[in-house]
Amino acid sequence: MPTPGEVPWDIVEHTAAKHDIYQRYLERWFPILLTGKEKWYPSVTYAEGFAGPGIYKTGERGSPVIALQAFIDKVPPTKGASRFLFIDDDPRCVALLREQLAPVIEKTTRTEETMPVEVVEGTCESQLEKQLTVMDAWGKPIFAMLDSWGNAPIPYQLLRRLAGNVSSEVMITFLPQHFVRFVTKLGDSADDVFGGDRRWREVAKLPDGPSKYRHLLDCYRQALSQAGFQYLLGFELVPRTGQSLYLLFGTNHPLGVKKMKDTLWEVDKSFGIGFRDPRDDQDETLFELSEPQVAPLGRLLLPTIIKAGESGCRVNDLVDFTLFETAFRKEHIIPTISMLRDQGKIETDRPGRIVYGTFVRVPQP
Ligand SMILES: C[S@@+](CC[C@H](N)C(=O)[O-])C[C@H]1O[C@@H](n2cnc3c(N)ncnc32)[C@H](O)[C@@H]1O
Incomplete structure (x- = not known):
């Protein structure tokens, strides 16, 4: 659904922490897969289903620019290739994203062959899987960033295919309140969002917002596990004020979990963002500033x-x-x-x- 307000928009408190996580993780992911000592691949793909405009109102970089730069900075031009695929259904985001990516692409010595970049206008549900085929991405590692506000469907078939694809990982994020509203509005057809599991429907019996979204996040986590991701890491970024953001990371590699966890515990504490496991019914943050809360x-x-x-x-x-x-x-x-x-x-x-x-x-x- 195209963005309701203006493009670009103001950056919110948890976005800086989210981007810090993306950058730190991708700066590990690209070199591990493309230059690793034991096992490496000739090429990988980084794909976003909800790419955004690549810039915020006050000039901060969006996730597509962060990802492209992580590859350019961390993988020598003589080493493997990476495809980049960015989908967004808002034409204003697509136009602005192309403008933001152009100078980054121009500056690098990477070529069209070793760093192809596609920006496609369309919905994640109709385009992502298809465009990954067009780019010949399947059968090689894919990192899929599915960073919506929680109000757009992610096809379950896409998640299953990603889970079964070689060395592929997914990061799904959403604002829990938006997700509850989105799923409730969908009614019975939301079964598809959860891979056919109807347990999410128990949400109707739950008394309040927090217990509703805890239940839905739990069902979604279960659905991702059913889709084939062996390891899942789910946590909320909790700002001092405003809504929290839920991140769910899925991988089939213990090294992926380890690197994501290293990333989380390194996130710049000056953002003042707390981390919370949504399964904890006392809503206690894992760490606020320096001391982990056990x-x-x-x-x-x-x-x-x-x-x-x-x-x-x-x-x-x-x-x-x-x-x-x-x-x-x-x-x-x-x-x-x-x-x-x-x-x-x-x-x-x-x-x-x-x-x-x-x-x-x-x-x-
Ligand atoms: C949270 S923003 C993305 C932010 C970006 N990943 C970043 O960190 O810089 C979500 C984007 O998804 C787009 N969007 C919403 N529904 C969509 C859909 N069904 N398919 C593709 N894009 C969609 C919106 O236009 C918006 O740009």
């Missing part, structure tokens, strides 16, 4: 510990869940277990220092 990880780990019953589980058994299912890193696990023990929520098989071999369980009656 309470949300405690709440995420507790059900696994409860499930392990009387015999409990080793701290080591919680590592994979933490690494691949939450935004936390390995070094956050032991402080979290220690906090849970201090709070009396769990007990350990020995007093004192907690190590990966320690057994933990909920206190037995």
Whole structure:
């Protein structure tokens, strides 16, 4: 749906943090895939389904310009190629984006063969998969950036195809309130958005906005997993004021998860943006300025510990869940277990220092 207001628009608080994440991640993604020591590919594709105009009202760069520059800066011209595909259904965004990309393309020594760039006017749903075929992108790694406001459909078939494509990853973002409105308006036909899973319909029974969007985000995460993405990282960027932004990253590679997590924990804290796991029903941010808050990880780990019953589980058994299912890193696990023990929520098989071999369980009656 074309942008309702003027183009370009004002930058909002979480956009700078979002762009910092994109830039830091793509500056890793391009070189790993194109110049990696062990395995590398001759070419990759970076595609956006909701590209925007490439610039904000006060001059900040948009994500297409950030992506192009990350490739130019981080991959030597003698190394592999990258295709760039940008789709937007607003003709004003398309025209402005072409203007923004032109000087970046002109300045580089890259050629039409090693850096083809296509800007296409049309909807993500009608154009993205098709144009990836036109550019001969399938069968080689693709990074798909699907950065809408949450009010446009992303074809489930596209997500399945991306999940099954070699070394491909997806970043989906949306404003949760827009997503709730969009899905509610679609009614029963929203089943397609969730890959046919009807569990999202339970949203009608939920009492308030936060529980509605927590449920929908959870269903969407599940749908992406069903589409074939083995590892998913979902988190909200929470500004001091205004709406939060939800980001969901899907990959089939543990290295992708690790690099995305490194990126998250490095994001410039001066943006003042908090990170939150939307599954945490107490809405606590993971970190605000410098200190990570481990309470949300405690709440995420507790059900696994409860499930392990009387015999409990080793701290080591919680590592994979933490690494691949939450935004936390390995070094956050032991402080979290220690906090849970201090709070009396769990007990350990020995007093004192907690190590990966320690057994933990909920206190037995
Ligand atoms: C959040 S903005 C993109 C911002 C951009 N990724 C950035 O970070 O600089 C979303 C864009 O999606 C476009 N859009 C909305 N619905 C669309 C659809 N169905 N297909 C393609 N583009 C769409 C809008 O015109 C808008 O430019």
